[in-house]
Amino acid sequence: MRHDLPPAAACSGLVRIYWSPSGEVHALKGVDAVLPAGRLTAITGPSGSGKSSLLRILAAQDPPTAGRAEVAGQSLAGLSVRGRRALRRRSIGYVFPRPPDNLLPHLTAREHLAAAARMRGTDGRDAADLLDLLGIAHRADHRPGQLSGGEQQRLAFAQAVVGRPPLVVADEPTSELDTATTVDLLDAVAALTATGTTVVVATHDPLAAGAADQVIHLRSGAVSHEEVGGRRLAVVDGEGRVQLPEAVLARFPARRVLIDVTDDGVVLRPPS
Numbered sequence: 001m002r003h004d005l006p007p008a009a010a011c012s013g014l015v016r017i018y019w020s021p022s023g024e025v026h027a028l029k030g031v032d033a034v035l036p037a038g039r040l041t042a043i044t045g046p047s048g049s050g051k052s053s054l055l056r057i058l059a060a061q062d063p064p065t066a067g068r069a070e071v072a073g074q075s076l077a078g079l080s081v082r083g084r085r086a087l088r089r090r091s092i093g094y095v096f097p098r099p100p101d102n103l104l105p106h107l108t109a110r111e112h113l114a115a116a117a118r119m120r121g122t123d124g125r126d127a128a129d130l131l132d133l134l135g136i137a138h139r140a141d142h143r144p145g146q147l148s149g150g151e152q153q154r155l156a157f158a159q160a161v162v163g164r165p166p167l168v169v170a171d172e173p174t175s176e177l178d179t180a181t182t183v184d185l186l187d188a189v190a191a192l193t194a195t196g197t198t199v200v201v202a203t204h205d206p207l208a209a210g211a212a213d214q215v216i217h218l219r220s221g222a223v224s225h226e227e228v229g230g231r232r233l234a235v236v237d238g239e240g241r242v243q244l245p246e247a248v249l250a251r252f253p254a255r256r257v258l259i260d261v262t263d264d265g266v267v268l269r270p271p272s
């Protein structure tokens, strides 16, 4: 994963509280996350763990209650409703779970991209390339009703990406698709990230999580663990404490280690 580019989005100590007649719901309880540029990040976790709440803040739809969140270097905290709307138009593409929710029945694929480009204030010059990249160039003059569910979601991604916003946010984009169509869509998303687009998805789908460059797993509104390239990361907290993965922790039953720093990295050994 490239760490030489600034991240597309990041949050730290992010808190989201909902107030409802039945009381407060603490949906996010201090989430730290970094979305590297040009990568697919999957937010996973059980139902109610806070995935949509996190996604809605990153998509500038909801304000954070507390903590820091930024997209393309712009802070989301303290933005007015109008400020969030302007940021969404300029900098954030969004894909809903259900294909019909992303598209207008009377517009062709080409017209969807032209409308999205206008809204983003760009000339839409990349539209034809995007349709090609996402494997739906032959559908350019078709309306949503003439497209399969998978093609509709690919068009939804093309529409979200037109004008190349710094971040594309997709909530459960594969939830309505069968396995083969999901694989095709994930290939299309990989083609997008290969050309520098940053995508974050909330998902229950193991296929989508498996295709991600990075997985952030939430439990009860907090990050329980992260995976990069299928490997679970140890977490270093703000005070420099390392939270080892459970499998590694089992090697240190006394919970005491010697730390050797070498040119190649850091070695932990049980005290002998």
Ligand SMILES: Nc1ncnc2c1ncn2[C@@H]1O[C@H](COP(=O)(O)OP(=O)(O)OP(=O)(O)O)[C@@H](O)[C@H]1O
Binding pocket: 018, 019, 020, 025, 026, 027, 045, 046, 047, 048, 049, 050, 051, 052, 053, 054
């Ligand atoms: N508008 C709201 N008002 C009150 N509580 C809410 C609201 N939206 C979400 N919640 C609560 O916040 C918590 C986190 O919900 P969220 O939708 O972020 O979880 P999730 O991981 O996306 O769940 P799912 O996988 O079921 O979509 C849950 O307890 C949920 O009931």
